[in-house]
Amino acid sequence: MKLIELDNIFKIYNEDMENEVRALNGVSLIIDKGEFVAIIGPSGSGKSTLMNIIGCLDLPTYGDYFLNGQLVSDMDDGELSKIRNREVGFIFQSFNLIPALSAYENVELPLIYQGVRGDKREEMVFEALEKLGIEDRAYHRPTEMSGGQQQRVAIARAIVTRAPIILADEPTGALDSKTGETVLEILHGLHREGTTIILITHDSRIASTAERIIRISDGVIVQDCPREEAEL
């Protein structure tokens, strides 16, 4: 079942000017429900740009993006924020936690935007924190936590809404290899539960755990195949 469908997507900065950049230069792609996809490619090739478009944080310059069969470029701000809230969970390389809020409050935020009631919210937040084994850090602020702990809070925030899609942009980039392994294990756990995972990574070992590998270079897909056939 088609979950994500990109049809000839372009993302062009400073179009028709001397400093024009084609971050995505005609990308077509279909991702089905329940897949575990790794996106690899050199720095500056357009991986993050692609992921931001998939997560509705950014809109393509040209081309159509269908999410669940709906054309994203037709949506207004309310619908887009609803998708970001309910359909996708974002995990960033730099965690992106709000420093003024505790771990608990950071994880709670998507549920608040969703309008979940207080007691239900508390239950869901603790469930997510427990899943990542950081419930004992619930009332710590991000600055009082290690990188690995912060990333786990960020993952808890991404999964707390039980979004069907998890987008992870180099989630292990800022972590040591052991912590990175744990994070990867968590993602695989979610995948086993049926979540669609899209993961950007530089690490070929991590990429090799995915079902499908997409390689990007200069804004175009140069390879898209199951793990077994991929050259890493």
Next chain:
Amino acid sequence: MNIGQSFKMAFKSIFTNKVRSILTMLGIIIGVAAVIIMVSIVEGSNKQIRDYYESMGTNKINVYAYKWSGEDVTDELYEYCLSLDELVLGVTPNAYYWGGSIRYKTVSTDKMEYGGPQVYMGSDQFSLCNNFEIEIGRDISYLDVKNYNQVIVLGARLKEFLFPYRDPIGEVVTIGEYPFTVIGVYEAKDPNSTWSMDNMAVVPYTMVRLLNKTNRIEEFVVKARSKKDTTEAITRLTGFLSGLIDENSGYFSVNSQNQWMEQDEKATRIMSLVLGGIAGISLLVGGIGIMNIMLVTVKERTREIGIRKAIGGSRKSIIIQFLIESSVICAIGGILGVTVGYLGTLVAGKLIMDIVLTPSVTMTIGAVAFSVVLGIGFGMYPAIKASGLQPVEALRAE
């Protein structure tokens, strides 16, 4: 998103940046305090003016007329005044005895510290026209006037002087060489300041022949039924008198206290506009300060805004969050400003008017409400700016 959460967030960010929040509020605090103090002073002095005129009697018309020839117009004028029945509550001649002191046994008012008492000669409507109320005994009656009774009603101050701690009713005082029986005492009108309004006495106007050796009375006081009737009565009296007396034959004037009161009130109204304008400008400056700080806040928290958008914050929720933040700052500033304004009003009331002056409740609530409106008004632009940020770009900010 839930409004309660927005409030929580607003308080959180206000308290994490305490010093900055207070500096931001300062403009609002000063502005609100200034408005409250100034309006209270103006209202207070307006009330003082009104009270002053009211104690003398509002809707009161002073009629003054005489002829160079010495020809008497008293009766015609009095009759005309009485004929204005539908406009008028009461009419009294208002003659003065210029002779000076009143004596009771060995006590003479010559020795009074505020000068001799004013002895009026009036009708049974004197107290009505001049806003006096009987405290003990009785007032001058129609029969007293008609029968030339030598009776006197004392003002509170005069009673205190002549009969301290004693019942004066039935006692006999002398004016010049004539004895007068005390039949009543008026309530004090003006006990806290100079007592000047209470340093008086009234005898029937028919005593004018006895005391002033004349039948002529040049002054009358007319008490109109309302403000409107005052104006009408003035017009009619002026018309009547100009038919009776012209420039060559004599002089007359018809005045009401209302005119003076209106003039005084107008003066304070102008003052209140000027002061209010100044206070308003300081509030405006405070509001601009809020806008400035909110813009800085938005800039500083660009990344936070990006994160909020990435996890599902809509434009609307971001706008609400920042509006709540700026209005909470302003509301706190407004409440602090009201507190400062209260203290300032108390101090100013004591120093300037020597009374206990407190701001009105309406104004207090209004001031806080206005600060919230200011917060929303000046927070709007920064909030819209924040909500318009593109998620990706906001996330890239440092």
